[in-house]
Amino acid sequence: MKTLIVEVIDAKRIGELVTVGRIFGDTPDIVALGSGDIPGNYNKAYCSDAAVGSNLIDGLVELIKKEGYELVLLSATTVGAEIAGPLSVRLGAPVLTEIIGAKSDMTVTRPIYGGKAMTTFKINQTPAILTVRRKYFESAIAEGTTTPVPLAGAAGAIRLVSEEAVKTEGIPLDDAEVIVSGGRGVGSGDKFTILRDLAGILNAAVGASRGAVDEGWAEPTMQIGQTGNIVAPSVYFAVGISGASQHLAGIANAKCVVAINKDEDANIFKRARFGIVEDYAKVVPALIQALQEEQ
Amino acid sequence: MHIAILAKVVPDYEVPTADFELTDGRAHSRYTRMIGLYDENAIEIGVQLKEAYGATLTIISYGKTQDVTVLRKAIAMGGDALHLVLGDADDPFVIAANLKMAIEQLGNVDLVLAGQQSADMDRGVVHSILAGMLDYPFLPQISTIKSEDGRWMVAQAHENGVRRLEFSGKGVLSITSSPKNVPRIPAVRSILAAKKKPVEKIDGIPGTAMPVAELSVEIPKMESVCEFLPLDDMAQTCKILLSKLREERYL
Amino acid sequence: MRIPYWNISYGILIDAVALVAVIVFVIGLHGHWKRIRLGKVRIRSANGDHPGKIGPVFVYSLLKNGILGAKLYKKIFTGIAHGFLFWGMLVLALGTSLVVFNLLFGLPVFEGRFNRLFMSFFLDLAGLLVLFGLLFFLLRRWLPPERLITPKERTGFGVQIGLLATVIVTGFLVEAIRIASTGPDPYSFVGNFIAGWLPADALSAHRIFWWFHGLLCMVFIAYIPYSPMMHMVLVPTNIALANPRPGTKMGVLDFSSFDNDAEEGAEEEIPTLGCASLADFTRKRLLDFAACLWCGRCHEVCPAAITKKPLSPKGVMVTLAERLAAGEVEDATLIDDITEEAIFACTTCTACLEACPASINQPKTILKFRQNLVMEQSRVPELMAKAINSLEQRAHPFFGTGSGPKDWCKGLDVPLFAAGETEYLLWIGCSVTYEERAQKIARAMVRILESAGVSYGILEESRCTGDPAKQMGNEFMFTELAQTNIDEFNELGVEKIITLCPHCYNSFDRHYPPLGGNYEVIPHSVFINRLISNDKLALKNSLERICYHDPCYLGRRNLFFNEPREVIRKVGQLVEMPRSGAESFCCGGGGGNYWAEEVGDRINQVRSKEALDTGADRIATACPFCLLMLTDGAKKFTEEQKTFDIAELVAEQLT
Secondary structure (H helix, E strand, C coil), rough: CCEEEEEECHHHHCCCCCHHHHHHHHEEEEEEEECCCCEEECEEEEEEECHHHHHHHHHHHHHHHHCCEEEEEEEEHHHHHHHHHHHHHCCCCCCCEEEEECCCCEEEEEEEEEHHHEEEEEEEECCCCEEECCCCCCCCCCCCEECEEEECCCCCCCCCEEEEECCCCCCEEEECCCEECCCHHCCCCHHHHHHHHHHHHHHHHHEEEEHHHHCCCCCCEEEEECCEECCCCCCEEEEEECHHHHHHHHCCCCCCEEEECCCCCCCHHHHHCCEEEHHHHHHHHHHHHHHHHHH | CHHHHEEEEEECCCCHHHHHCCCCCCCCCCEEEECCCHHHEEEEHHHHHHHHCCEEEEEEEEECHHHHHHHHHHHCCCEEEEEEECCCCCHHHHHHHHHCCCCCCCCCEEEEEECCCCCCCCCCCHHHHHHHHHHCCECCCCCEEEEEEEEEEEEEECCEEEEEEEEEEEEEEEECCCHHHHHCCCHHHHHHHHHCEEEEEEEEECCCCEEEEEEEEEECCCCCCCCCCCCHHHHHHHHHHHHHHCCCCCC | CCCCCCCCCCCCCHHHHHHHHHHHHHHHHHHHHHHHHCCCCCCCCCCCCCCCCCEEEEEHHHHHHHHCHHHHHCHHHHHHHHHHHHHHHHHHHHHHHHHHHHHCCCCCCCHHHHHHHHHHHHHHHHHHHHHHHHHHHHHHHHCCCCCHCCCCCCCCCHHHHHHHHHHHHHHHHHHHHHHHHHHHCCCCCCCHHCCCCCCHHHHHHHHHHHHHHHHHHHHHHHHHHHHHHHHHHHHHHHHCCCCCCCCCCCCCCCHHHHHHCEEEEECCCCCCCCCCCCCHCEHHHHHHHHHCCCHHHHHCCCCCHHHHCCCCHHHHHHHHHHHHCCCCCCCHHHHHHCCCCCCCCCCCCCCCCCCCCCCCCCHHHHHHHHHHHHCCCCCCCCHHHHHHHHHHHCCCCCCCCCCCCCCHHHHCCEEEEECCCCEEECCCCHHHCCCCCHHHHHHHHHHHHHHHHHHHHCCCCCCCCCCHHHCCCCCHHHHHHHHHHHHHHHCCCEHHHHHEEEECCCCCHHHHHHCCCEEEEHHHHHHHHHHHHHHCEEECCCEEEEECCCCCCCCCCCCCCCCHHHHHHCEEEEEECCCCCHCCCCCCCCCCCCCCCCCCCCHHHHHHHHHHCCCCCCCEEECCHHHHHHHHHHCCCCCCCCCHHHHHHHCCCCC
16 A cells, blocks of 8 residues: 655654554655654655645645555644645545554544544545544654655645744653643642642653643643643643543553542543542642652 | 634533443434534634624534524524534535535635534544635634734644744634633523524535445443542552552553 | 609790701601612512511511511620610600600690609610610720621711710700709609709709700701611611511523514513612612611621631622712622622522521622623633533533433432322432432432332433522523423423422422422422321431531521431431521532632531531531532541431431
8 A cells, every 4th residue: 555644754753654554555655844854764755844734735636646645644633634634625535533543454443422432434445544643553663764855836825924832841741751730620820830840850741631721721732632632651640630531532542540639539530540539739749758758 | 704613513522431322323312412612612713703803703504403502502602693504414525515515605704713623523624624625725723813904813723832824815724722712601692682593504415425434333441440549648648659650660 | 743844945946846857857768768769679579479468568577677676686785785775765755755745635644653654764764774775886886896897897876876875864964953953753763863963053054954955866866867877767677678588589580571583673672680780779679788787797607708708798788888878870880899709709508698687688689790790791700600501501510520310320220200190209400410429319318218118200301400500690591491390390290399409499499480380399308307207217216426517508598497307316316516507507519609619718618627526426418519518528627428418317227
């Protein structure tokens, strides 16, 4: 199966798509958004300086038709959301988003109802487009690098005015082994400080549920959940998080969930490995203390 | 300025996992129906644009007649008219084709807003397919919108931060939630007034479905036994927790 | 024999002055009326006629609270002092009137035994008691207790107290001088006593003091409407017109009348929902505000005020009274003066209403503001907004619940209500359905009903009565939910309902009848008591010490105090809390505050502590919200699970 990856230059993200690509066939080719060498060894590699996915569509369509790609893989991120739909219309190709499972017989699985149910589809026609949910597939190790060829035909309907990367204090969420995450139960933006303190000692990243982000207590980039970051740490501390299915979808692959919530009926306890039914304000300082004593 | 807002009525998205059940591969009909969460954010932004620029808002939905009562909330929030395309297809191509028909019937739509993803199918793709069909530029995950000199200035909530983008002409935007677009609670007056607003019902078209076959729908078993730690001596409990985490090699 | 106007020439002039004083008084009274009149005319109450009501006047209430001032005696010293003042002045006024009648019609009041007992002795006694009363109140203003000065102290008392005291003292002086000149009068014991101390030429001052006394008295009378003493008229009037039924009536709005599909323009204009300015209130409410003396008794018992929330019921009255006095009736910034936080901090426990000696309805006022905030301005605290949203979407307010609608009866075989066959509808209610801890109440009740062989059934679908919506100010949502329930009940022919929650009881009993739902409603604790009385339950007594927390909506608001206690006595030993019965202290869950993040001390923790301090083995209550709030509150002090519902305690003791 001739597969094409479209992704930003990020080894982990590309690696996951390579793994998926290899389920269906050989190592895929790649169109990278950005400039510079692409980690990994590819037959064909292209790059584009299109600022937005929308501007890339024309160029992609031309390439896919010319080279006869049968499968297009994107990550279920902003890039994927920008490209998947319009591309499917132009190619007349079926599109399935947020894939969490795939088999070589062209069956894929995706979650619905906020992660409460899973559907399995069989793709009956190529070319087809898939967006893949982060962290559900192992990232293939990249060997070597490939210098891409610039891709022609980037239109400019949408102009990027400015970009502000939100400075993450401390460890970025993406690859953190340990994450300390706060929800509505934390109570205010100021109180997130204690979670940062805990994260500091654990060398962990800080995340937040959608509830906390909607309150303005944490940046949207810190959001963990179905519509935020999908994470797969070793330990995930869920502090004051009720555990709605949409949030659990973001930590489905977390290995050990430690839940701290004063509501014993909170749904998070159905997912957690360890539970402390107590006001986090009493637990977190004690935990920090215990960690400091260890050192 | 005429803005079309797409809203989908879905089964209760807060049904607890333990109580969730399916019939025929879809959520049981006993769950109450409501407008999707992100759709409400989109409606809220639409109303803010109406207040800022005097835009007209048309709410467009694809679904069943019974959903009209639920959709009236969108009117109560500030929508001016409701156009419902009647149909019960699940396929994104078909839904998008029907929405396209409704938008083309309106004729003078300047901007189309939609929630980032629906709360039932969670695909987040119908709006971008629609954009492709209409040949309008598409941007997902938008949190704020402004109009300046005939250009749209928008902010996009990206994984790594915020991107400010601009374009002119028509477009389709999908809306993410932010503290600035918390859906407003309609005043009782508006709720009562909304009951009287006319609803335009449009017959749906069959469209062409995607060439994929749904093989199965299952509810995954949640297997997790939570070990609850003692609460009387928090210092001791934390030590216990840390030692267990280290024992099992999580930390 | 005493002669009126003794030693006074042209004494009748004082009556001319009296006439002037009365005119000034009436003008002042009219001024109050002019302001009160700016309110809306009250719509005829939809809650049915009250027995013992003559026209608009609630006679028994007027006599008990207006005349006897029963509530004043809750603070015994103030009560007695006021009693002295009130009855003393009444007697003195009567005495003076009798003098006038003697003058005009020759009424023989100065003869014989009547003269001795009443005109001499009682009048002197009355004057003395009045002086004691005045002294008390003067001291009170000089060293005021907290409640009088928080958040503000009402001024104007000093002048009137001083005036009246001077009137009384000069009155005694005049009497004394007369007695000194005409001979001792042992029955007028005060005057008699003072006469012994007077200098020989006291008589020369008689006339001066007489006129001084008289004129000062006229000044006092004329000044009444311009001072807090106006409460003499306003308070009994307010009491007479106030429905004595405890709790707030909160009449229902007929929203359907705004819904007609008639031609444009023929629709009814929706009036302002709730109240934002003084003009939005009814005249009766404005009378409330004018009658309030700022005594602070409401503030003292308010759970929100006690735990230092922004709310003070007295504070609300103060703001309203000041605005009313200034005539600012159209100003809608009133709500912001009182603040949204304060308005939503109210738990609707109605302890303030209970404590008020003037029958002022503070909760209704606060709820009216809430209605305006919620229904007109869409301003609601966030968690309450989510609860209301959930009510709208799912017909229950427990957003984020982990329970499905049938989880409470998993494993139990609970019969469904069959039209025409089942006697009692067992109404589960939203909190018992969706809150895990509260589900046990229903399970226990089912066991009890089965054990007693009662014909009962539940509805297929579980819903809320709409009470949380009403409490949070959303009358519209309440009416919608209530109508759905009423339609179903009437279709099924439901006649008798057992409720597990006093909020449900209150809704069905008080608010459903105007919407067309008339049922016999019994709270579960009362029903259990009935079963026990009819020997339908075999119980053993655990002999545990059980302290009982009166739920606001069961006890104070609906007067069910004894039945739950009888039940507890059957299964254990009853222990009373310091604040119990009608003086019970709220758990903090009412008024939608179950869905609130409390600032400061938490009401439920305060109450839990009070309960735990009784040393009882268990804490019993008869309301699921109280159960949830107190269980949570107790967590601060103990690990043990000590709080239970009466049904749970009874089910445990079933043999």
